[in-house]
Amino acid sequence: DIAYLLCYALRKNKVPVAVAHDGMTAITIVEQMRPSLVLLDVMLPRLDGHEVCRLIRSHPDRELAGTPVVMLSALGAPEDIEKGMGLGANAYFSKPYSVKDVVAATMEWLGAGEGEAGE
Numbered sequence: 001d002i003a004y005l006l007c008y009a010l011r012k013n014k015v016p017v018a019v020a021h022d023g024m025t026a027i028t029i030v031e032q033m034r035p036s037l038v039l040l041d042v043m044l045p046r047l048d049g050h051e052v053c054r055l056i057r058s059h060p061d062r063e064l065a066g067t068p069v070v071m072l073s074a075l076g077a078p079e080d081i082e083k084g085m086g087l088g089a090n091a092y093f094s095k096p097y098s099v100k101d102v103v104a105a106t107m108e109w110l111g112a113g114e115g116e117a118g119e
Helices: 002-012 023-033 049-057 078-086 099-109
Strands: 038-041 069-073 091-094
Touching (some): 002 099, 023 049, 049 078, 069 078, 069 099, 078 091, 091 099
8 A cells, every 4th residue: 555655656746666566576677677766665575675675785787786775664673774774775764654755755865856857
């Protein structure tokens, strides 16, 4: 449900969105589409978000490895946040987070104003 709301809000702000429902698909999408930013749920099936973040950061293509990663999770204990940030996440939102706050941070990361997507 939250992924749907985030997609809707981002598309409303003219941000192209691709969705992966598991970590393996997420890595494939990142490699093929080379997004400007990755919003990453920690608790993904097949390959968790921590591993996806680690794979992005260790990718041999340095540009792809530098893609901003924002982790989203129900895991909000200090050690969970520290683990995500330690793996190279640029930001970490723990539930309950506001879709509005995540979209605002995303737009800021993308260097876009309200309703104006940047590359």
